[in-house]
Amino acid sequence: MKIAMFTNTYLPHVGGVARSVQTLEEACRARGHEVRVIAPEFPGAEPSPHVLRVPAIQNFNGSDFCVRLPMPSLVRDFMEEFKPDLIHSHHPFLLGDAALREGWKMKVPVVFTHHTLYERYTHYVPLDSEAIKRMAIQLATDYCNLCSTVIAPSESIAALLFDRGVTAPIRTIPTGIDNGAFEHGVGSSFRKRARIRREAVVIGHVGRLAAEKNLKLLTEAVIPCLHERPDALFLLVGDGDAREGMLSRFAEEGLDDRVHAPGKLMGSDLSDAYAAMDCFAFASQTETQGIVLAEAMAAGNPVVALDGPGVREIVRDGENGYLLRADAGADLFCEALLRMISQPSKRRNLAASARLSAKTYDTTRCTEQMIACYSDLVTAQRRQEEADSTPWDRLIAGIEIEWELLAAKVSAVTAAVIETPATEARLD
Structure with a gap:
């Protein structure tokens, strides 16, 4: 054709x-x-x-x-x-x-x-x-x-x-999505290039950084999480008008050294970035389908997200991540992130299910x-x-x-x- x-x-x-x-x-x-x-x-x-x-x-x-x-x-x-x-x-x-x-x-x-x-x-x-x-x-x-x-x-x-x-x-x-590419990302390679400690717990986010992506709530949820866990780091992949505002807010909290923001990535660099994460945070409610959720899951990342169109189809609460109410605030989002990164064995089980979920896409x-x-x-x-x-x-x-x-x-x-x-x- x-x-x-x-x-x-x-x-x-x-x-x-x-x-x-x-x-x-x-x-x-x-x-x-x-x-x-x-x-x-x-x-x-x-x-x-x-x-x-x-x-x-x-x-x-x-x-x-x-x-x-x-x-x-x-x-x-x-x-x-x-x-x-x-x-x-x-x-x-x-x-x-x-x-x-x-x-x-x-x-x-x-x-x-x-x-x-x-x-x-x-x-x-x-x-x-x-x-x-x-x-x-x-x-x-x-x-x-x-x-x-x-x-x-x-x-x-x-x-x-x-x-x-x-x-x-x-x-x-x-x-x-190309499951094979995201399944075979090399997280250790990305961490080495980005000077992220091997033992660090990495909370990740990928996407276009714009106001409609609910990034203010995401930022306010991650900040107390980083304060609570000194071994945690936020990996922010993407670019857009909201980027500088997010980074400024982290700097106000004295957390600028705990945020790694390489900008937009593609190809193997993006696959490696996903693989360097331990979990994925997503607050947008303007999606028709959360493509980045499928990509993150293919890389073995359980997700913390707000219920919404295109999200509820892939994120199953307690199975491959945590799906919060659509009106959940930053405090509940932070609580879910802390629960995710504080239970390594649970996180591994969620990660295994996440990989299976991604195969549908x-x-x-x-x-x-x-x-x-x-x-x-x-x-x-x-x-x-x-x-x-x-x-x-x-x-x-x-x-x-x-x-x-x-x-x-x-x-x-x-x-x-x-x-x-x-x-x-x-x-x-």
């Missing part, structure tokens, strides 16, 4: 969606499929014949996100040359709109993965408000219903989409499910094809999708004022 993937975030951007796209495209390509990625320009991005970089505004509203500039002819020419059998969109706006336009004009299926709870990221938009959050929910819901199939990364997100009124077929397919298994989904859609599309699309057909399809996209945006604006079934639906 020839697969085109449209995404607003892509390497070298650090984040779950960028890594999900990379994992999926590499796995598909390894199985003999042709894959092209359409993504915004990003600082430090290396040229690739497989990637079309679209001009974009960098660091939108002070964030590390890019906003692509409208260049329809650039995308159109690229797609006409590639002639994909299927389009996979990873966002419901910006390049997501472009994905739908191309899919409708070329009469190929469009798959959309609902990676993100968009209403929890509206603080990146000027004039953030409850009305803007409702707009984000309605926009994503209407976008889903313009696609051939919607991929939910977890069962809790699939249930939420159904409650919000998504009528397009929904399949639950997690993002895969192995790339091979998840990619097979995704390719089966692709294949079903392409086969169905070919059965109903009657003839090659003419320029007139493409013009009509273009007018139709522009009308549908406009209607979706009007619906989103309306939702800013009046509650809709989509905005009334709530996560458990």
Whole structure:
């Protein structure tokens, strides 16, 4: 198959969606499929014949996100040359709109993965408000219903989409991880490079360091833990706007020498970092699927986390970690961390179960499910094809999708004022 993937975030951007796209495209390509990625320009991005970089505004509203500039002819020419059998969109706006336009004009299926709870990221938009959050929910819901199939990364997100009124077929397919790579990380090597004592107890965290990740609570939970255990150290892997604030807070407590923050890591460096940890701490409640949780578990790290979408599917309290109430405060989080690191035998049992849990998210298994989904859609599309699309057909399809996209945006604006079934639906 020839697969085109449209995404607003892509390497070298650090984040779950960028890594999900990379994992999926590499796995598909390894199985003999042709894959092209359409993504915004990003600082430090290396040229690739497989990637079309679209001009974009960098660091939108002070964030590390890019906003692509409208260049329809650039995308159109690229797609006409590639002639994909299927389009996979990873966002419901910006390049997501472009994905739908191309899919409708070329009469190929469009798959959309609902990676993100968009209403929890509206603080990146000027004039953030409850009305803007409702707009984000309605926009994503209407976008889903313009696609051939919607991929939910977890069962809790699939249930939420159904409650919000998504009528397009929904399949639950997690993002895969390379279990082998994380299972074989060399923790001793990382500790040596980072000058971390062999006998130190390492509490770890990996991810994009941004406000929506609930990092303030995580920081306030780790601080008393480090005070209580002089042999403990916090390994903070990742980068983002919240990084300096976190490090400053540790410094205020006189703990700057007990925190190791190497920034973003990739490849074997990341696998080694996971392997250097004794447990993993995670406080985010904006996940659709906690990819880093699966990675940490594959490396043998039991997890302490707050209950939330994408988290409850993998963290089982008392089995592979400790799953706290969603509203648990820093004190309860700290207590769970201390319980984890103070009971080595219990921690080893939790670690063994964590490794088994991670196998559910192995790339091979998840990619097979995704390719089966692709294949079903392409086969169905070919059965109903009657003839090659003419320029007139493409013009009509273009007018139709522009009308549908406009209607979706009007619906989103309306939702800013009046509650809709989509905005009334709530996560458990």
